[in-house]
Amino acid sequence: QVQVVESGGGVVQPETSLRLSCAASGFIFSRHAVHWVRQAPGKGLEWVTSISYDENYENYADSVQGRFTISRDSSKNTVYLQMNSLKPDDTAVYYCARGRDGSLDSWGQGTLVTVSS
Amino acid sequence: EIVMTQTPLSSPVTLGQPASISCRSSQSLVHSDGNTYLSWLQQRPGQPPRLLIYRISNRVSGVPDRFSGSGAGTDFTLKISRVEAEDVGVYYCMQGTQFPRTFGQGTKVEIK
Numbered sequence: 001q002v003q004v005v006e007s008g009g010g011v012v013q014p015e016t017s018l019r020l021s022c023a024a025s026g027f028i029f030s031r032h033a034v035h036w037v038r039q040a041p042g043k044g045l046e047w048v049t050s051i052s053y054d055e056n057y058e059n060y061a062d063s064v065q066g067r068f069t070i071s072r073d074s075s076k077n078t079v080y081l082q083m084n085s086l087k088p089d090d091t092a093v094y095y096c097a098r099g100r101d102g103s104l105d106s107w108g109q110g111t112l113v114t115v116s117s
Numbered sequence: 118e119i120v121m122t123q124t125p126l127s128s129p130v131t132l133g134q135p136a137s138i139s140c141r142s143s144q145s146l147v148h149s150d151g152n153t154y155l156s157w158l159q160q161r162p163g164q165p166p167r168l169l170i171y172r173i174s175n176r177v178s179g180v181p182d183r184f185s186g187s188g189a190g191t192d193f194t195l196k197i198s199r200v201e202a203e204d205v206g207v208y209y210c211m212q213g214t215q216f217p218r219t220f221g222q223g224t225k226v227e228i229k
Binding site: 035037044045046047050059060061062095097099100101102103104105106107108109110 | 118148152154156158160165166167168171172177207209211213214216217218219220221222223
C-alpha cells in the first residue's frame with residue numbers, strides 16, 4: 001500500500017541545520033509531487049514546501065524561503081528537506097505527504113523537530 | 118497568498134446529529150485547467166491528517182458516505198450527515214489551486 005515515512009527529526013540549537021528524509025513505497029514515486037507540511041505544538045497545519053514529480057519545480061512558504069531546500073532521489077524513492085538557520089519558530093511535527101490531483105492524499109506519521117537552546 | 122477561512126472553529130455536536138463546516142477562500146479556487154482544487158482533511162487526536170474529500174466533492178475510497186463536500190468558486194462546505202464518535206477531531210480545508218498551498222485554521226468537532 002501507499003506509504004511515506006519521515007525520519008531525521010530531533011532537538012537542535014537555533015541557527016543550526018537538520019535534514020529530514022521521506023521514504024516512499026507502494027506507488028510509482030516518479031509520478032507524484034511530494035510536499036512537506038508542519039504543525040507546531042497545539043496549532044494548525046502549515047504548508048512548507050513541495051517538489052514536482054520531475055524535480056523541475058520547487059515551491060516554498062515565505063517563512064522558510066532561503067533557509068530550507070527540498071530535493072528528491074528517485075533511485076532511493078526518497079525526498080529530503082534540508083533545513084538551515086533553524087529558529088525556535090520552526091519547532092513542529094513535520095509531515096511528508098504525496099501530492100495527487102491538487103490534494104495531499106497520503107501522509108506519514110510525522111517527525112518532531114525541536115529548536116531550542 | 119490565498120487565505121482560507123473556516124467557520125465555526127468549534128462544533129459541539131450530539132451523536133447522530135448533522136454537522137456542517139464552512140470554508141471560504143479569499144479568491145476563486147478555479148484553476149486555469151477548469152478544476153477547483155479544494156480538499157478536506159480530518160485529523161483525529163494524536164494522528165496525522167487524513168484526506169477525506171478532494172476537488173470539492175470527491176470522497177476518497179474508504180471514507181464513509183456520511184461525509185459530503187459541496188461548493189464552488191470561493192465558498193465550500195463539508196457536511197457530516199450523522200456524527201459518530203469516531204468523527205471527533207479537527208477538520209481542515211486546503212486549497213491546491215495556487216502556491217503556496219494554504220489551509221483553513223481548522224474546525225474542532227466534538228461530542229456534546
